[in-house]
Amino acid sequence: MHSLRASSTREAKDKRLKTYVLYEGLHRWIAFGRDPEKPERIIDTNQYLIRDGDRSLILDPGGIETFSSVLGAVICHARIDQITDLFFSHQDPDVASSLGMWDEALPTARLHAPWLWEGFLRHFGCNNLTYVPIPDEGGTIALPHVKLQLVPAHYLHSSGNIHVYDPVAKILFSGDVGAALEAPDAPMFVDDFSAHVPKMTLFHQRWMPSNRAKNDWIARVRKLDVEMMVPQHGRIFRGDDVKKFLDWFEALEVGIAVRHPGSSVLASKPAAA
C-alpha cells in the first residue's frame, strides 16, 4: 500500500537530502531529493532507493557533485553491504558521473544500464562493479519480493534509455520523462497539474527529440497500472495526475529545435531555469 501520509511525516528537517517513503510493503521505495548542499547551477535530481530484504537498488544515483549527499542519505536506509545494485536509465552526467565513487564504495555490486552505453559509461570509472547490460527490448531485475520490469524508453531523451516499472508498488520510474525545472526547494509532489505544466513544457519540447518515440512510449505505459510516476527531476505524479501527464505529453510536439533554429529555446539551460 502507498504510504503518503507516512512519507510527509518522515520528511527530514536537516541538512541531508529530503527523504520520502513512497511505498511500504514487503519491499520499500524511498525517494531522495532537494539537496540543500547542492552547488548552484547544477540541476537538481531525485534519487530512488528500492529496499528489499538484503538487496537494495539505487535508481539514477546522480552526479559526482551530489555523491556525498546521496551516499549519506541512502546509508541511513541500507547498510553499505546491502546496496547490491545500481541502475542507470541512461548515460547523462547528472545520472552517472558519480559512477567512479560508487565503483569504490560498492565493489561487488551490479550496475544495470543500457547495453548501448557500456563503453561510454566506463569512462566514469568502472573497474569493480559488474556491468549488466540491458538489451534494447528491456528485461527484468528480480528482487526477493518483486520482479522489476525494465521498460524501453529509447530517444526519451537518450538513444539508449530504460525506465523501471514495479508491478507490486505500481510505481514507474520515468527518468527524464515528467521532469520539471523549478526552484530547488520546490515540493516533491505535483499538487496542481495545470500549474505544473509550464514547468515541464520547455524541458520536454527541447530535450525529447522524437514524437514517434514519445508516442511509442506512451502506448507502452498506458498498458501498465501506474499509481505513481517518479521522474529524475522535478515532482512526483500520483493517481489521476499520471493519466493527465500521459494525455498532456501525447498532445505535446517535441523536438522543436529542429523546426525553430535560432529561437530562444536553444539558449535555455536547465541550471538557469
Added chain:
Amino acid sequence: MPEQPFFVSVATVAAGLGRVRRIASELSLAAVNAKVISVRAGTQAAGFRPITDFIDEAARATEKLGNALEAGTLAVSRSAVSERRAADALRRLRRAAAGASRDETSLEAVIDRCDAARTAISKSMTRSIRTLDGLLDQISAHMMCISVITVQSRIEARQAGTYRPNLEAIAASMSSAAEQVTAIVQQSRLDLRDALAARVEHARSKG
C-alpha cells in the same frame, strides 16, 4: 573482502549519529509530558514540578547538540569525498606527468596546485574531525547529566500518589533515551577511530 574506503566509513558513522536527532525529539516529547502531568497532579507532584524545567532544558540542549552533531558528521563525510576526488585527480596528473617528455614541465605547477588543494582539504577534514570529537564529548557529558535528572525524577515520582506510574514512565523514557544516545556515541567513536586508523594505514601503504 576489499578495504572499505574512508568516505564510506565516515558516511556510515554519520548515518548512525543521525539517529541522535530522532531520540532528542522523543526526549522533547517526554519533557512536554512531564510538564503536563506535573500540572495536572497539583500538590501530589509538588516535588516533581521543579525537575520538569531541568528535563525541558535537557531536551532542548540534546536537540541542539544532535543538530550540531549531524552537521559535524556531514561536514566530515563531505570532506572525505572531496579528499578522495582530489587524491584521484592528483594520481592521474602524476601518471600523465610520468608519461610526458622530460622537457615538459608545465604539469608541475598544476600538480603542485592540486597537491595544495588536497592538503587543504585534509587539514579542513582534520579540523572537522576534531570538532566532531568535541561534540561527542559534550553529548556524552550531557547524557550523564540526564541520568542524574532521571534518578531525581524517580525519587520524586514515588511521592506523586496516583500520578506515580505516569511520572515513572517519563523517567524511564528519559533513561532509555540517554542510554541509547550513549551507546550510539560510543559505537560512533569506535567506528571513527577504526576508520581513521585504516586511513592512516592506507596512506602509509601507498607511501
